[in-house]
Amino acid sequence: MKSVRLDQARDEHFLRRVQEESGQDISTCYQCGKCSAGCPGAQFYDRQVSQIMRAVQLGLKDEALRNRSLWLCMSCQTCSARCPNNIDVATVMETLRHMARREGWVQVRPIESFWKAFLDTVRMTGRSFEVGVMADFMLRTGRGWSNMEIAPAALSKRKLPFLPHFIQGRDEIARIFKRYAEKGARQ
Amino acid sequence: MKYAYYPGCSGYGTSKEYEASTQAVIRSLKLDFTDIGDWSCCGSTPAHSLDAVLSAALSARNLMLAARTGAEGVVTPCPSCLSNLKLARHRMQKDDFKAKVDALLDAPTPPDAEDLPDTFSFLQVLVEQVGLDSIGKAVAKPLSGVKVACYYGCLMSRPKDVMCFDDPENPMALDNLMSALGAEVVPFSLKTECCGASFGIARKDMTANLVGRILGTAKAFGADAVVTACPLCHMNLDLRQAQAARASGEKFDLPVFYFTQLLGYSLGLTGADLMLEKLVISPEAFFKKVTASRAAQNQQREPEAAPPSAEPAGASEEGGAQTEQGGAL
Numbered sequence: 013m014k015s016v017r018l019d020q021a022r023d024e025h026f027l028r029r030v031q032e033e034s035g036q037d038i039s040t041c042y043q044c045g046k047c048s049a050g051c052p053g054a055q056f057y058d059r060q061v062s063q064i065m066r067a068v069q070l071g072l073k074d075e076a077l078r079n080r081s082l083w084l085c086m087s088c089q090t091c092s093a094r095c096p097n098n099i100d101v102a103t104v105m106e107t108l109r110h111m112a113r114r115e116g117w118v119q120v121r122p123i124e125s126f127w128k129a130f131l132d133t134v135r136m137t138g139r140s141f142e143v144g145v146m147a148d149f150m151l152r153t154g155r156g157w158s159n160m161e162i163a164p165a166a167l168s169k170r171k172l173p174f175l176p177h178f179i180q181g182r183d184e185i186a187r188i189f190k191r192y193a194e195k196g197a198r199q
Numbered sequence: 200m201k202y203a204y205y206p207g208c209s210g211y212g213t214s215k216e217y218e219a220s221t222q223a224v225i226r227s228l229k230l231d232f233t234d235i236g237d238w239s240c241c242g243s244t245p246a247h248s249l250d251a252v253l254s255a256a257l258s259a260r261n262l263m264l265a266a267r268t269g270a271e272g273v274v275t276p277c278p279s280c281l282s283n284l285k286l287a288r289h290r291m292q293k294d295d296f297k298a299k300v301d302a303l304l305d306a307p308t309p310p311d312a313e314d315l316p317d318t319f320s321f322l323q324v325l326v327e328q329v330g331l332d333s334i335g336k337a338v339a340k341p342l343s344g345v346k347v348a349c350y351y352g353c354l355m356s357r358p359k360d361v362m363c364f365d366d367p368e369n370p371m372a373l374d375n376l377m378s379a380l381g382a383e384v385v386p387f388s389l390k391t392e393c394c395g396a397s398f399g400i401a402r403k404d405m406t407a408n409l410v411g412r413i414l415g416t417a418k419a420f421g422a423d424a425v426v427t428a429c430p431l432c433h434m435n436l437d438l439r440q441a442q443a444a445r446a447s448g449e450k451f452d453l454p455v456f457y458f459t460q461l462l463g464y465s466l467g468l469t470g471a472d473l474m475l476e477k478l479v480i481s482p483e484a485f486f487k488k489v490t491a492s493r494a495a496q497n498q499q500r501e502p503e504a505a506p507p508s509a510e511p512a513g514a515s516e517e518g519g520a521q522t523e524q525g526g527a528l
Contacts, residue, residue, distance in 0.1 A: 052392060052393040052395075052409055053393075053405070055408070056402075056405055084398075084402070084405070086353075086393050086395065086396045086398060086405075087244060087247070087248065087353075087396070088353035088354075088357075088391075088392075088393035088396070089353055089354070089357040089358060089367075090353065090357075090391070090392075090393070092357065092358055093357055093358070093359065093367040093368060093391075094368075100358060102358075106247065106248065106251070109248060110249070110250060110251070113249065120401075122401040122402070123398070123401045123402070124249075125401070126245070126397065126400050126401045127244070127245035127248050127249055128245070128249075130243065130245040130397075131242070131245050131246060131249070134239070134240040134242065134246075134257070138237075138239040138240065139208045139211075139239060139240045140208040140209075140212075140240045140243065141208070141212070142212045142213060145400075146400070149400060149401075158400075158403060159399065159400065159403060161441065161442065162438055162439060162441070162442065165438055165441075165479045166213075166438060169476075169477050169478075169479060170477075171212060171213045171214075171215060171438075171477060172212060172213065173211065173212055177211060179237050179238070179239055180237045181237050181239065181260075182239075184239075184260065184305055185239050185240075185257070185260070187305060188253070188256050188257060188260070188303050188304065189253075191302065191303045192250065192252075192253050192256070192303055195302070195303075
């Protein structure tokens with residue numbers, strides 16, 4: 013088991029950044045565990061939500077940012093709905109995910125690859141496009157189509173158009189992504 | 200309030216039947232929504248998972264297009280679009296956040312973000328603006344004799360202080376609507392439990408597990424069908440039902456409807472207005488139950504009036520509807 017010297021490991025700057033970026037007062041968390049108890053992702057997590065909240069309170073940056081749970085959180089907001097101290101826990105989780113990404117600490121690559129694949133189709137066409145997302149995801153991950161068994165139903169019901177719809181203002185959308193990428197490069 | 204309609208991308212792909220039935224209900228109830236025109240994707244979960252400002256910028260473009268039509272509100276059938284559009288306007292009321300969003304856009308948003316239209320779910324507009332009384336009066340074919348479980352998904356009422364609609368833990372809008380259509384609504388403890396959202400591609404084990412719990416619970420409560428209001432929930436519960444069945448070892452055979460399909464059916468709509476043939480799990484048994492129950496009710500109501508040789512009142516109409524259903528399926 014790893015031991016941590018709490019007096020030395022405390023990163024005040026990290027704690028302040030989380031509070032500022034999420035707009036949440038983490039100090040009001042009294043570890044009741046309701047967020048963990050109601051979390052539909054809990055069974056897949058390596059750290060429970062309440063443990064992550066505690067790590068943030070203690071300023072343990074590594075503990076809070078280097079875990080798979082941040083990437084497996086489905087943003088359902090059950091934790092926020094149930095927090096007795098009205099902390100928007102889901103927004104804290106999302107803020108930590110953004111911070112982990114900036115540190116280059118993505119722990120579940122395929123999830124991030126899916127998000128990027130999705131946004132690629134939006135950047136190129138102005139709208140999301142399912143078949144394009146799938147193809148992009150397979151290219152990014154080198155995975156085959158792991159969902160082959162639902163293909164016959166999806167195809168026979170003609171729910172998946174094979175051609176994307178290009179909106180007129182797609183250049184406008186591409187510029188949003190371009191400025192976003194430039195901003196990221198500056199940071 | 201003047202509304203602009205934002206369909207969302209799924210309506211042109213995996214949830215065609217949601218878009219078709221929503222449009223058909225809009226026509227049937229004579230609601231007047233403006234077209235947004237060259238709308239773009241709200242960025243859905245991927246955008247906000249990576250960056251809140253990017254997500255808000257993608258949403259803001261659409262809110263500005265909607266504002267240009269003179270609309271005071273935006274209405275959308277998709278809870279994910281709803282969440283992004285509504286949260287973008289909410290967050291942009293903070294100046295530093297708004298400045299970051301404006302920096303990504305060609306033209307800045309209005310100085311006061313409150314001047315952008317607010318966004319509402321189609322369900323909210325139906326319940327609060329049209330009203331269950333007038334919907335109830337318009338019902339031509341009640342959903343008698345069937346039990347439904349109403350599944351809202353996570354987002355429609357969360358976060359509570361932003362969405363300002365229904366209860367985040369025990370929403371009732373869909374329950375009340377289905378009751379107004381004549382269906383029996385079963386109590387359902389997993390109304391807002393997550394279905395696994397967009398994780399089906401990268402982690403189908405997670406969606407299969409969560410969907411299995413939702414369907415298994417709906418079945419345990421005696422539901423004949425599940426009713427949804429979200430394209431992603433619907434895809435997970437319907438298209439991925441076989442994956443969930445394999446993971447849990449349980450056979451569900453539960454049809455999963457968009458609420459607009461059942462509303463449309465009750466309003467007397469058929470065929471391309473409902474697109475029931477798009478559903479992976481066949482709803483045939485469900486509608487057989489409905490028509491049989493209505494026929495029995497009509498027979499009970501007029502046992503003396505109908506001559507013994509004639510068909511019971513309503514039966515021929517029901518028979519016709521049934522063939523039509525059969526043809527559509």
